[in-house]
Amino acid sequence: MLNIAVLVSGGGTNLQHLIDFERAGELANGKIKLVLASNPNAFALERARSHHIATEVLRRTEYEDLASYDHALVTVLQNHQIDLVVLAGFMTIFGQEVCDAYPNRIVNVHPSLIPSFCGKGFYGLHVHEAALQRGVKVTGATVHFVNNVCDGGPIILQKAVSVHEDDTPETLQKRVMEEAEWHLLPQAVSLICDEKVQVVDGITHIQE
Numbered sequence: 001m002l003n004i005a006v007l008v009s010g011g012g013t014n015l016q017h018l019i020d021f022e023r024a025g026e027l028a029n030g031k032i033k034l035v036l037a038s039n040p041n042a043f044a045l046e047r048a049r050s051h052h053i054a055t056e057v058l059r060r061t062e063y064e065d066l067a068s069y070d071h072a073l074v075t076v077l078q079n080h081q082i083d084l085v086v087l088a089g090f091m092t093i094f095g096q097e098v099c100d101a102y103p104n105r106i107v108n109v110h111p112s113l114i115p116s117f118c119g120k121g122f123y124g125l126h127v128h129e130a131a132l133q134r135g136v137k138v139t140g141a142t143v144h145f146v147n148n149v150c151d152g153g154p155i156i157l158q159k160a161v162s163v164h165e166d167d168t169p170e171t172l173q174k175r176v177m178e179e180a181e182w183h184l185l186p187q188a189v190s191l192i193c194d195e196k197v198q199v200v201d202g203i204t205h206i207q208e
């Protein structure tokens with residue numbers, strides 16, 4: 001059984017789908033133990049509290065540098081005996097100490113088909129704005145392991161979503177969430193908890 005921490009910064013719809021998945025009994029080998037937010041006003045914290053999940057808030061601005069923030073983050077995760085870290089709309093960049101503490105044990109959901117529209121500056125609505133600007137006809141979502149390259153870790157699952165002629169960044173974001181993110185993230189977390197994901201030379205292999 002893996003103890004899971006979900007790291008959030010905003011609305012937390014991906015967190016909600018993970019909670020629902022667990023409450024439906026579909027996460028046999030994982031348990032959401034902690035929701036950690038980068039700001040105290042994240043609505044995701046309300047979602048956690050209403051399901052009696054422990055919460056913590058860690059603001060980057062309260063730490064002098066990246067190293068001390070990283071150390072605080074690892075300490076909180078270890079205090080809660082966390083085995084698997086899920087980034088679900090977590091907008092704060094962390095550094096080496098966190099990556100080293102959880103090798104192939106941090107996953108992120110990103111709202112595009114990596115390696116398109118990813119890396120520094122590509123987060124939230126900006127990703128969809130860039131996709132529309134480029135005129136792609138298909139976009140999607142990716143769940144990947146996190147390493148020290150921004151959006152560069154091994155890809156676990158991806159799902160394509162069509163772009164419509166009259167899409168705005170907002171309508172595209174909604175469709176990518178509904179059709180891809182909300183299903184992919186629980187599925188990937190469940191596969192990891194079931195020990196069905198292996199990483200060999202930077203590539204994941206998923207056991208059927």
Ligand code: GAR
Pocket residue numbers: 008009010011012013014015044088089090109110111122123124127177181
């Ligand atoms: C999601 O679309 C997620 O993919 C994105 O932020 C949104 C959070 O929504 N994450 C990134 O852009 C990370 N680079 P939520 O708070 O409703 O789950």
